[in-house]
Amino acid sequence: MAETVEIFTDGACSGNPGPGGYGALIRQAGGERELSGYAPHTTNNRMELLAAVRALESLDEGSGVKLTTDSRYMRDGITKWIHGWKKKNWRTAAGKPVKNQDLWKALDAVSSRHKVSWHWVEAHAGHAENERADQLATGGITKGRMGKLPVDPMGKEG
Numbered sequence: 464m465a466e467t468v469e470i471f472t473d474g475a476c477s478g479n480p481g482p483g484g485y486g487a488l489i490r491q492a493g494g495e496r497e498l499s500g501y502a503p504h505t506t507n508n509r510m511e512l513l514a515a516v517r518a519l520e521s522l523d524e525g526s527g528v529k530l531t532t533d534s535r536y537m538r539d540g541i542t543k544w545i546h547g548w549k550k551k552n553w554r555t556a557a558g559k560p561v562k563n564q565d566l567w568k569a570l571d572a573v574s575s576r577h578k579v580s581w582h583w584v585e586a587h588a589g590h591a592e593n594e595r596a597d598q599l600a601t602g603g604i605t606k607g608r609m610g611k612l613p614v615d616p617m618g619k620e621g
Contacts, residue, residue, distance in 0.1 A: 474510025486599020501607025502618025
């Protein structure tokens with residue numbers, strides 16, 4: 464059986480909306496790698512979603528993935544709400560357009576190329592990998608503001 468890739472993601476925003484960053488810790492084949500990104504004007508929820516999109520994009524197709532997030536919005540959106548949104552042409556139960564639709568569609572597409580199980584952990588509760596993802600996300604803001612990280616075009620608030 465193929466090894467399961469573990470991914471831990473987080474998003475951060477300085478102000479909401481404001482400058483944002485995302486981070487992902489990816490553990491696979493006995494090693495770890497880290498991703499981070501930046502957007503100058505975005506929301507926390509967009510950064511949460513983008514962290515998962517970028518991490519999943521970085522894997523070989525068909526990977527088994529255990530993705531852990533502290534975002535109930537992302538976990539519930541991708542495991543529960545998205546099915547109804549798609550049936551209702553990307554409208555909420557109230558008939559309004561789904562927020563962050565571009566990123567939801569990207570996350571749906573990239574996650575469909577893998578076998579992903581979605582897990583939630585409480586933020587800032589001492590979970591080592593979640594804390595590291597948080598550091599990468601907040602570091603993404605700092606590095607981005609200093610010009611040391613490029614702007615991620617998908618991070619822009621729509």
